[in-house]
Amino acid sequence: MSTPDQTTPAAAAGFDDEAVLLIGHGSRREKSNEQVRELAATLESRLGLPVDAAFLELAEPAIDEAFASLAPVASQVTVVHCSLFAASHVKNDVPLAIEQARADHDLEINNGAHLGVHPAILDLLDDRAAEVEAELGVDREHDDVAVVVCGRGSSDPDANGDVHKLARLLYEGREFDRVEASFIGVTEPTLEESLHGLSKHRPDAVVVLPYMLGDGVLTQRVRDWTADFDADYPYVDALAGDPLGTDSRLLDVFADRWQEARTESVEMSCDTCKYKVDLEGYEEDIGGARAMLRALAHQEAHADRDDIDEEPDSHDAPEKHVAVCTNQTCAKMGSPAVLERLRQEVRDSDHRDARITRSSCLGRCGDGPMVAVYPDGIWYGGVEDADAERIVGDHLDRDRIVSDLVDQTL
Structure with missing residues (x-):
C-alpha cells in the first residue's frame, strides 16, 4: 500500500468506497492463475484500492x-480485464456476468476495456525480443x-486483426528484418505455417513471442513448436x-x-465487431441475443465441473x-443449415468430445457444402443437412467413414 505522504490515483480522484475486480481467463496450470x-x-498497491482477482x-x-x-464492503466495483483482445469473453461472457451481479447486488459496476494495443505492451514485447536475441547471440542491427x-x-475477426496491428506496430521504427502475426489455433496463419514460411527467407534468427499473459499450456505449445522448427532447420536459430x-x-x-x-470513457471497436456489423463469413453472429445465447452456452459448458481433468474442456x-x-x-448451397444440424446431432449423441465450427473457404468451391473432419483428414462434399445424422452417428461415434459423401482424403 502507499505511504501516508503519497497520493494514490484513487484518493486524488475522490473515490472512497470503490473496489476493483481484475478478471483473468483461468488456467489448468495454477502458476498461470497465481500470476493473475x-x-x-x-495493482492494489498502485491504485490504493482493494483489488480482487476472479476468473x-x-x-x-x-x-x-x-x-x-465485494458487495458487503464496496458500493461500486470497477472491472479491469486481463484479456489481451476483445473477443467473445470480453464482449459476451463478462458483460453477462456483470448484468447478473447488478441484479443480485446493490452495486454500481463499471466495466473496463480489454488490454488492447498499448505503448507499454509494445515496449514490453520489444524487451522480450531483446532477451531472446541476447540468448541467441544475434543483434538486430547487424x-x-x-x-x-x-x-x-x-x-472473432476483430480480435485477430488486432494481433496483426500489434505485429505491425512492433515492426515500425525497429530494425527487425520482418515481424509477422500468427496464432496457436482457430484461425490462420498458424505458428507452424508462419515459421516454415519464414524459413524461405533464411533469416539469421527467428524470435517467437507468445502473446499471452500467463505461462500456461498454450505458452508451452509455442515453445515446443519453436523448438521443433529449430531442430528441422539447422540454418536458422529459433x-x-x-x-x-x-x-x-x-x-x-x-x-x-x-x-x-x-x-465512462471506454472505447470499443464497434465498427468491426461481428456482433454489430455485417462481416463476410460472420453474418449469423449479428445481434445481441445471439451473443447472449453464446455466452450462456459457454458458461453452461463449464458449470458444475468438480474435476476439470475428467471432462474435456472447450479450449482443449x-x-x-x-x-x-x-x-x-x-453458404448459398446451404452450409449454415448443415452447421446447425451437425451441432444438434452432436448435442443429441454420446460423442461429447467433438467440436463443430465454421471455416473459411476450403478451396473446393462448387463442390460444397464442404465438411472436413480432423484429425482424420476426411473431406465430405455436397453435404446436406439430412446427412448430419450419418456424419455424427457413423463417423464421429463409430469411426466409420460415410463413403458416399467423401470428396477427398488428406
Missing part, C-alpha cells in the same frame, strides 16, 4: 463469487532477425520468449483501463474437430 493474483496485488473458468473464485464477496508474434487465435507475465508495465495499462472505466484440442465451410459459395 500477483497482478491484482500489485472466467478453470480457476477460483468465479466472477459471481467475487462480486458476492543480423537479419525475424519476429513472430503468436496469439491464441479467436473466432527460440521462443517469455509471455507478458507480471511485468510492471502491465500496471500502466491496467491503470489506464481502470481510469477509462471509472470516467477435441478428439474430433468438424469444420463446415460457410464462405459465400457454400
